[in-house]
Structure formats: C-alpha cells, structure tokens
Amino acid sequence: MGSVFNDAHHGDDDFDEGLDDGLDNDFADGPDEAPETDDPFVSAAWRAEQVRAMERPLLERGVPLMRMAATAAAHVAQAMLERQPDGPDVADAHVLLLAGAGDNGGDGLFAAAELADQGANVVCAATGRTLHAEGLRALLDAGGRVLALDPEADIPGAAVPDAQDGTDETDGDPLERVMDLYENADLVIDAMTGIGLKGALRGIPAQLAERIGADRIDPRSPALPVSEPAAQYPMVLAVDVPSGVGVDDGTLPGTYIPADVTVSFGALKPCALLPPAAYACGQVVLVDFGFDTSRVPVAVELVSAAETRRHIRLPRLADNKYARGVVGLITGSDAYPGAAVLSASAAARANAGMVRYLGPERAERMVLDRLPEAVFGEGRCQAWVVGSGIPDGDHADVDSPQREAIRRLLEPYAVGEANWPEPESLLNIGLDDLPESFEDLMAMLAPTYEGGQESLPPVVVDAGALDLLPERVPPQVVITPHAGELARLLRSRGQAVDADDVERDPLGCALEAWRLTGATVLLKGAITVVVGSDGPDKPRVVVNGNAPAWLSTAGSGDVLAGSLGALLAQAAADEDRSLTLKMADLAAAGAFIHGLAGQLASGSGQAARPPVVVYDEDRDRLAEAMAPTSEKLRDATPFAPIGKPILAGDVIAQLPNVYALFASMNLSEWN
Template identity: 30%
Template sequence: MLGVWSPERVREAERRLFRTVAEPVVMRRAANGVALSVRGLLTERLGRVSGRRVALLVGAGNNGGDALWAGALLRDRGVGVTAVLLSPGKAHAEGLRALRAAGGRVVEAGDSELTADAVEALRRADVVVDGIVGLAAQGPLRPLAAAAVEQVAAPVVAVDLPSGVDPVTGAVEGPAVSAAVTVTFGGRKPCHVLGAGPARSGRLDVIDIGLGPHLAEPGCSVMETHEVGHAWPVPRAEDDKYSQGVLGVAAGSATFPGAAVLTVGGAVRTASGMVRYAGPAADVVRQRWPEVVATGSVGDAGRVQAWSVGPGIGTGAAGREVLAAVLDSSKPVVADADAITLFAGDETLWDARDPDVPLVLTPHEGEFARLVGQRPVDRVAAVREVARRCSAVVLLKGNTTVIADPDGRVLVHPCGHAWPATAGSGDVLTGMIGKLIATGMEPSPACARAAHVHARAAELAATGGAAESREPGEAAPVGAPIGASALLEAVPDAVREVRAVASSVS
C-alpha cells in the first residue's frame, strides 16, 4: 500500500525531524531531489543537461527555497538558471544567496504586470520549476502568478504540489499549474490522489528526506497494481463452480433490462464460479449470458454467498420489495443505484439488515448527496463519516474513487482519466465487487481491486489497448468514447494485466 498523509501530519513529522536534523540540511535534501528530477526530464526530452535553460518560479516560503537551492545545484551541472521572484521581499534568503553564488540569474516578476525579463526567462526555458506555493496554500493562483504560468510552454517540475491545486481535496477552482513531474517529500499528499490533483501532478517522484520514521499512520492508502493482481481470484486445481463463490444479482426491470445484463456481465467477467440472476429481466439475461442461472425472484434464486442489488430495480414498491428480500437473506450485499435511493428515502430499510452482515454502498456524487443532503467537498472526510454512521463500506465513485470502512480506514484509487464516466459502467462495477466478495474477499479490498480493474478496463477499451506507461510530457494515447458494454468486454484484459504485474514483482 502507498500511504497518503495530510499536510498537518507532514508538518508534525517535519517538526520532529528538525529536532534531530538541521532544517537547512533537510532543505538541501529536498532540493537535490528536485534537481535530480529536472535533470532526468531534460535528459529524457532533450538528450543532455549541460547548456539547457531552466526557469524557477519562486514564491515566498520553503517551496520557493527548495526551488532556489535546486537551481544552485543545476548551475553546478552547467544549466542556465533564472529565478523569477513573485514576492521579491519574501524569497528564501539562503536559497537566493546560494543561487547567486553558483552564477544563477535573478529577476523580479513585476507588480501588476510581468516584466520583460520574466517573460523572456519563462518563454525560453526548457524546463520550469514551480516553487510558487506549498502545502499551506489554499485557492487558485493569484493574478501575477497566473500570468507567469500562462507564459510557460515548457514542461513543469512542481515542488511538493502543482501550485493552485488544493492540498487537501485536490480541487482546482481557478488558475493552477499542470506539471509533467511533481517532486514531493516523504510521502504522497491528498492533492496527489484526489480530484484534479493526479492529472495536474503528472508523474510523482517521492523523495526520502528523512520524514519516514516521524510520520504517523497515513490518513488513507492507495492499493498498488501488484497488490490487486496478487489477490485476484483464479481457479485452483481443486476448485469447482461452487467453491469459487456464487453471486446473486437482483437488478434490472422490464423497463431497464440493460442494467441486469451489465451487472451480471461484470460478475461473469470478474471471476469464475457461478452467478445467479433474480428479477424480471431473466429472459434477456439468459439470452446474453447463457451460463447464468436466471429466475424471476430473489426467493427462487437459490443459495448464494453475496448479493449485488440495485441497478434498474426502480424506487417504487417493487424495488423496495427486492431490496428488502436481499437484506433479509443475511448475506453480504453490494447496494447501488436505485437501492441507494431507496435507503435514502426509507429509514425502515436500515432496520431490515443484519448489522453484523457486510453492506457496501457504491454511490456516485448525486446518490451520495441523497444519503447525506449535500455533495461532498472533502471527499475523504465525508465518505469516512457516512461509513461510520451507516456501519457500511462506502465507495464514492469519481475520477478518484474513495472507499471507507466503518472503522475509519480509507482506500483511494486515483483513476487519472474519465473514460468510465458513461451510463451503465457503475452497473458493471456493482457486479464486479459483488463477485469478489462472493469469493470470500473482504469488502473494502474487494472494492479497491474492482475499482482498479474497472478503471483500467475503461482505459484499455477507450484507447484500443494503447494506454501504456509513457514519459513525462508525452501525449496521452488517442482514445475514443466508449459505452459500458465496451468497458465490460475489456475487463478480462485488465485482469490479465494486473496479474502479469503481480507475477513480475513476486
């Protein structure tokens, strides 16, 4: 797992570190990491470091100091470095002295408008270092900084975070930096995994500056690809169709038979074993998925290890009856779509569940708002609170999926793209999560693994399989909009990929 720490916890760790290591020493460690990333980017893009030009966008505070010290180190490698000071009277004094002593150039950005020297330095740069603001900042870039960023055509290496991205939520509410590489220290921060943060951060280089022993438990964690692949269920030599888990699916209706087809398909494509369907779309399900045992009602479905319920069942009396029957089965339940709306509108349904039986809620933001009365601002805090209050695992969908346990543990999956944002893709995810739980997997990691593969399947489908890793600043592969059916068909390829990654690191 990759830990994610809040700015407050990072500052606490820094204070503890400074009791044993002088702050200037720590700053030089950070600056060295920034300089290494800049050198790597110059080599990747232009083939060499010496003789290239780097501009530093320097604000007040330690991030600007890191940029200045990095500039001094780059001068030692023959790089032409110009620091553009956005707050000349507040720039880090020791960093400025070090840059000037190394032969770096310093210009002022200006007052209400950029100076000609600042514009020239930014336009001629081969790489720009963003040292404008740090983890204490809030809100978009101020006008002068925004004007400076507009002059940048070269790739950006951001110090700790892309300036203008909210450190806690990853939100971008105005002008902000888009980095090719973000160099952060000690561990990931929320802005690197939430909201627009992952896309704005580019590649993330995490530099060890000695914070590790001083960091408390992370506020949330990211499951790595090899962890997804290692635990993905595949048939063992002694398995049969029952031992690999039987999922019941209660989804769809005469009006929305596609919801049943997609939810069932998500389960079938995820793992071997067996899927039972219960509902009015049984004939349509049999036609599309002949391997599925389809019946007309939950009571006739037979024995299952878990249920996926909700997509397309409706929010009237018939839908409520379906949800109540599933809850009465005393099996783990993954509730999505109409089931969440029913929970939000009928408090008696909460009483129908056995509180000792796992419940997973998988809302999008609109459904989440029905549960709590408003859309989340701080997604991690909001999902953690709802999970505690509902005594359920809650998965909030989005370009970063947030998953919280009732005990407060949080997993996130930063998708970095929006290819799954298409009608019916949530139905596929509901079937995937349910099938993993039916195999015996715990609900929270089942949600994280399903979300990872679901997002990867969407990317593979959209790009025709061309969405491989790429160098910083390299254009993303060209994709085309997809429907949920295309995502569903790509799930096996995504499973093969995560399992191959797991095999390569085992």
C-alpha cells in the first residue's frame, strides 16, 4: 500500500472539521497511482504439504530449486547488509549461519557459500548431526568454516567442540561459542528448520533459539514503520520461515528466532500472514518459482486493496438513499452513549445511503447532535450493527430494552426449525412492554422474513451483544470480538479458553467459534483474522494486517462495527443478495477499510503485516523494493513516518477519503 501514502493527505482535521470538509484535499484530484492491483501470489498462503506438492513437478523436471532459493537468499542478505547506513561491505561482513540437517540447512549453506565467495567471513553452526552434503562442500570450498554443536555429529570438515581440550578454538560450551559468534556477527542466517519442522523446537535448535530469541524479543519496543532497518545487531535473515514458528497455524509452539527479514520460497506459508507468527517474520521477501497454484485451495488469504474495492458500491445514476443501503444500529447505552455516536457516524461516513439509530433517549440525542442525517423512525434496513457500547449480560440489567431488542432481532437468525419464529408470532411478542421505537423495529424486520433465513439482512454482532448470539446462526451474521470477548464466547459454549489462549492461537480459536456458531468470525487484533464459510463445512480464512498500532484506541472497535455495517448494507443493497459465501471477504474488506482509515488518520507507515516484497533478480530493484517505508514516505508526508496519536473520531473523518481512494481506482473494474 505504499502508493496510497504517496498520495495521501495527512491533514490534521479533527472529527468535527471532518464533518463538513468534504474532499478539500489532494484526494479531490484522485491519486496519481491507484492502490496495488490484485496479485494472488503475494496475498495467499499454502500449508507445508501443499507447498511440497507444488514443488514436486518442478523438481521432477530437474528445476534446481535449492540453488535458486540459495541465490535469492544470498541476494537478500546482501541487500540487508547494504541498507545498513554504517554496515560493512559484504567482503568485510561477519556472517553466522545456523544450519539444520534438512534442506532448509542446505539452502542456508549454498546461500552462505555465495557470500563467502564474495569475501564474507562465514561460520556455520551445525545444529543437527549431519549437514546437506553438497551444501557443506560448497561452503567449505568457498572458505567458510563449520562448527558442529552436537557431540555426536558426523560432519566432514567440521570442528567439533571438545570440552576437554583447552587449546582448541572451539573449546568450552559450544552454545557459548555460538553466542560469541552471534554477538560479533553482522548478519545471522537462520536455516535450522523450514517447512519440515515438527511441533516445537527441541534439542540444540531449541536451546539456540531460546538464547538468541530472548535477546531479540522486546514487546516494549515501539512499533516502527515497516521495513525499518533493525535497531539491534546482528540482523537476522530467516530462510523460508523463522525456525520454530508454527508453519501452518501461525502459532509459536516453543522457542523461535524472530527475523528482520524472511525469504520465503515458492509460496507464502500461513505463518507469514497469521498472528502471532507473522510478527516474527519481519519483512517477507517472496521468491517466485512459478508454482501452479491454480488447483491448490488457498489456506489463508490476505485481503488486498483490489479485493476490498470489489465490495464497494459506487452511487448509481438512478440511485436513491434506500438503494445505496440503509444501516440500522442498536448500539450505545446510557453507560456508553459515545459508542452510539461513533458507530452511527462511522456507518454514515462509509458510503451508506442512510443510518437508522435505535437506543436510549440520551444516546439518541447525542447521535442527532453529531449526525443530524440519522433517522429514528420506521423503515427497512439492509444491514444491522448491534451491541457496540452496550454492556453484556454480566455487566448489565439483562432486561434492558436494548438487549431485549437485540435478542429479538437475532432470534430469526437462529438456525434450526424450533427456533424459527412464524412472522405472525414474532410481531406479537410482548410488544406492549417495549418502547415504540422497538415496535417499529419489529415492523421493519417483518418483510425480510418472507424470503426465509437466507434473505435476512447481514448483521454485525459486537461487544455486549455477543452473549445474545443464538446457538447457531447463518454466515451473514458477523461477530466482531477481540481476544477476551472471543474467549468468553467460547467458554459459553463449553470450551476452557481464556484471552491468552486466543492470543496464542487466534486462527484455532476463530475456527472453533466458526464451527460452533456458524457465524462469520472477525477476531480483532493488530492482525485481524476472519473465518467464514466457503461452502458446507469448509472454512475460508482471510486476514487483514494494514492497521497501524495507533488504531488501538478507545472506540476504534465501534468505528469498525459501524463502517463494516455500511459495507454490508452496500453489498446487500445490490440485487445479488446471496452474501453467504462472500461474508469472510466482506468482513475482511471492512477491516481493511478501517485499517487504511487508521493509516491516513495517523499518517503512519507502520502496519502489523508489512506488504510482501516480491523477490527481484535485479539487485538494484530488489534493494529498492526492500527499502524502508520511511524513505519512501519522507517526501510524501509532513509527519514523521511513524505517525501520530489518533482518536476514533479521526478514523471516522478519514473514511470518506478511503472511499475516495477506492472510487478513483480503475472504474472499468467496478461491477
């Protein structure tokens, strides 16, 4: 998304100014360059076994994949050294290679041999009992040295540490020796394990990862603009994947070595996209081997600008406000009236034709004050947003009229004959007890029942409404929990998980929630994970990683809920109303829009998941592609590229600018 920044207006207009400033900035002329186009290659990931299946036909044809991988890794290593302002030339660089016994180690050996050929001082620490034989020979021939860490190792040409022999340079604890080398290295190449990793690291690789990893993980360090040169030496280049990360599920099952750059071969693996492993990958450089991916189902997808654009509905010649999509909101409460303003304003500024609000009088007044366009009367909605800013059952009067209204709104979504209310009975349930506006609500819903559950409008179930979700619902129900809320939802369905468990395995927990509820699950975080339905019992996993850390600010989730509601209303307003199989992509597109608004508001080049760089054989072009975002941004923004603090209202004010960016993309591609 670098190109977005080149054109972005990073004005500091606050929310109120944003209400009437319209497009008084350089968006009015449209960006010179549209956001990135679709490239499934950089936005899709496949599991280890799928990658092996894709590489097989090439290996059978004799394509030298390992040599290609190694050369790419060596070029990336050079680019890393060269981009350090005071870094050494390759010829003067000290390189420590950590190599395992498998092909990942083989890649590392050939890559290190290329660096040694150029004069680099290379020491390979062998973590297994053997090394890839040809790779070893190549490194030794190029002048590299090899240190075997395992006393049982059988590696010709390697020095074997011997605690008894005080005269050998390799004496003492071999791990200490590696740590000495580590501390004096300019670059570490991590080739201990690749896609062949089974479970958590054990043995010598685990011990090394514990020492080196602990040295490098500091959650207190600030979130920097993407691809910023490493703050600490040595830099780490991971070969294919950082050793120790859960390749297929994105977990961190044990010790691991976080990388500054990961050079990924053939195709992305899920760990490059999924939290928390993706945070350990740093900048990902993807090497294209020309795999035929067409017949291999994608395991995890990263939502792109181009994909998001497809879900946006531009105003049409014959439109009226209803045709453009009406969003209904049951949000905000006496305890949190601000959430009503934020969610309703976000919906209104995100290309909806109209916003209907239902809530307590005080919140209603506040919505009117800030959003005179909102309506409160009877009528139909193409999408609903419920629960933001409403206390859940543990913290609220369970019989509050709002919770009651949400419960009834959600009732028809309950999957299963027994739960499916007759339209008649639904219109007659205890309406006398409800305020008039809720009677209106029932009337609004009535027409939608005629087409059955399929035709019920999409609904975003957020925050305090999550505990009102029926046991099972159809996919057009999107739940938007953060880790703590997802843990609570899973506990209510008999799973013993807490928020930490969800943060440790976001994909696993989101999948579980999808399996148990049928809802499309949008799990919020620095990287947002969406699981929806891709056919019967078939999940579709889409992630978004464009959000800057500045976006973690109070009310940010309310903004997401409102703007996602507007996106769903646009989609539902189209004639083609079968959204079932599109819901995961729609929800992820909503997160993308939210993240991009956060980027524009904060003027930040930081993102949880930096854009993937496609490897280029041309060394200058590769270096340019890998250049820090701060360099690319320096002339494009009046702010330091790290950005500035923002409020939820600032994000809302940028939503129209996000839509302007999308609207200026190639119009012929609009459907």
